[in-house]
Amino acid sequence: MILGTVSVFERDGIYQIYCKAMQEDGMGSLYTAYEELKNKLEKEGLFDVKYKKQIPKMPRCIGVLTSNTGSVIRDIINVSTRRNPNCYIKLLPVPVQGKGAAEKIVEAIEIMNKNKLVDVIILARGGGSLEDLWPFNEEIVAHAIFNSELPIISAVGHETDFTIADFVADLRAPTPSAAAELAVPNIADIMLELEKYNNRFKNSLKKKIELMRLRYEKCMTNRVFKEPLQKINERYILIDMKVKQIQNSINNKLKDNKTQMVELITKLDTLSPLKTLARGYCLTEKYGRIVNSVTKIKKDDELELRFKDGSANVKVI
Template sequence: MYIKTLSVTKLNSYIKKVMDNDFILRNICVKGEISNLKIHSSGHIYFSLKDGASKINCIMFESDACNLTFTPENGNNVIVKGRVSTYPKEGLYQLYCNEMEIEGIGQLHIAFEKLKKKLENQGLFDEDNKKRLPKYPRKIGVITSASGAAVRDVINVAKRRNPFVDLLIYPSLVQGEKASEDLIKGIKYLQKIKEIDVIILARGGGSIEELWAFNDEALAYEIYKCNKPVVTGVGHETDFTIADFVGDRRAPTPSAAAEIVVPNINEINQKLDNLKTSLSMSMKGMINDYYSKFEFLHKKLELNNPNNYIVNLYNTLDNYNIRLKNIMYSKLNTEQGKLQNLKSLLFAHNPLNILDKGYAILENDENTIIKNIEELKKNECINIKMKDGESKFKIEFLEDI
């Protein structure tokens, strides 16, 4: 039998042709653990897939890598789809990947990421749209299974933290095809109750399939438009659902949800005691401040008391009164002295004083003093004043002497 001699290049090309034309190798699905991962700046991803005994080199070009819903990491158990071919230049075969998904999640994970991206673009996850939780709720609505561990955890935590808070349990399916519809009914029912301050959506841990009801799109919209704050406590700390992203607050577990929503009565009492102490100290401080201000104003008022001013005016008035009296007495004494002098002078020049010496004053009928004989001759009746009185006399002229 004749065997044709081939060059290395032709051999590698032949091997590539054989592999590319093999139906199984052209449509292969392989699962394994990622190792030697390298994400190139060009967007291409280079890695190896390995299991307990073997490994295969893999490459995913940027055109396919951009469609991934997660970022691959070393240690991820994945399922990849693609084709096995060879690189003729090196003579190595490798797996050219078109699709990749986390093993065990598959289509559910893809659906989850797709819905998450859709709702995120619509703004349902925005922090600005989330409602604030009430600090001191009086009544809390709880939507969960009536027979699960979650409801017992919520009740126990609530009673321990604050026995005065009321819980209204809405029993709902939390797993299966009808669970999301039941959860939506619970939200619609509880948000109509005026006394309900906040709603807890709770379920215990489980697989992604068991928690899938909380990834329902209609439930996400119902949580978003609910007029009361919604707190989710679904699964374990590592479990995330669409409801967690839409809710106003996410708790890692049902118990943690109750911890978040129900205020601790001991902390409230301690806070009240602190506020009472602070208020008391503040009031005492204010009273002391006002008392100091009062004392200051009182002393200031005493210094500027009108009574003191009036008393001082009384003293001033008394001084003025004394000065006035002194001036008056001085003036009176002076005037009395002048009056006495005038009296003495008047007395000295009083014509009536001469009557004491025997002289008399002659007046006519008109009370005019008669000063000479001629005037006397003209009067028949005259008035004569002497020291002991006056009288009228009728005279008669006899002769000149």
């Protein structure tokens, strides 16, 4: 691209350009430098994903490298304290544009690293022209970011601005506010997560206990535990039955004997001479012996006559 005046040499019909300024065609010299450096660093591996450091989930302290005036630091503080009311932010002010800014940024990154002052660094700047953002496209800044042991989140310019710093950083945030969101965990979310763990612990222990209880109950339904006396009762019944059996057989025996006895008594009664006496007969005895024939007596024998209601002594004549 050329800036100048044009004149015509009339005789030959030639146009001449008197050049006052000249620049490469395309996006301009800064853009060319940007593209060149970007390609160079990419080849050197500075953008490689394998070198990206993990951003801590719960940083105790967040370092912010930006201007101590302006809205950027305000935005970062606002978003950070909204997400975590108890967050700890250390601001290390750096110039974010103009001559010498890159050197100051490099120095600040080194200070943070040397003293391990924070857990994560936010390198931030508000929007601006390519010239304004230039310190973030400088090679020394790129190397400082790459060499930083502390993870760095870059948030330079607006969402559409991509600086070299953004490519080298461990994480690129579209805006400073977004950087704060990436660096500061939402405490409410973390608390919820902790609560979830508590519930998981409680539930699994409850489940375990419930399982144990079911096992215990199943055990307890076993007859041995449920009716421990049943076996004994069964034996009692058996004993009772046997005792009854014995009793019955004794009773039967007794009854049999009694029947037999009654029979015998009846028989005896039938055969008893006393019955005959009752009908009016009498029994003759001589010296205690029954006289059953007339030949057994003679004159003057003393006899005893037995009646149903008594006896009398008589003499044979």
